[in-house]
Amino acid sequence: MKSVDHASIPVHAGILRVIASIPSGCVASYGEIAERAGLPGRARLVGHVLRATPGNPSLPWHRVIRADGRVAFPVDSRAHREQLRRLAREGVRPTAGRIDMRRFGWQRDFDLDAQLWGPSPRVRATHAAQ
DNA sequence: AACCTGACGTTGG
C-alpha cells in the first residue's frame, strides 16, 4: 500500500484538474501543466502524478506531451501507440514524429509567432465563433 | 543516509 503525503493531495488534485481542462484537439507540455497548476519548474512532478494515477477514463492524459512535441513514452511501446491513437482521434497528428506545438499547443492563443505566420485553423475557428 | 531512475525542461557546446 503506497502511502501518499497528506500535504501533496491538493497538489496532485490541482495538477489533475489542469490536465482535465485541456481542450480536445490540443496538447500541453508537462512544464505547462505544472505552471498552470502554480508549480513552475515542476514538470517531473506532473509525470509522477500521471504515472501514479489509476486508469481514469475521464482524464485526457494523452493530451500531455513533452515540450519538444514528442510523446514521452518510448517509440513503439504500447502506451506510445495508444497515445497517438487517441490524439489522432481528436485531429492531432505528429509531423515527422513531432506534434507541432504551434498548431496544437494550448498556448496558441497568444502565440506571437501565430501573428507572424498566420493563425492556425483552430484559432480561426475560435475567432469565427465569437 | 546514499544512490539511482524517471510519462521533464533548459542551456550550452
Add this chain to the structure above:
DNA sequence: CCCAACGCCAGGT
C-alpha cells in the same frame, strides 16, 4: 542533430 550538465524532486533499492 546529438550530447552533457544542471535544476527539479518523488520513489524505489
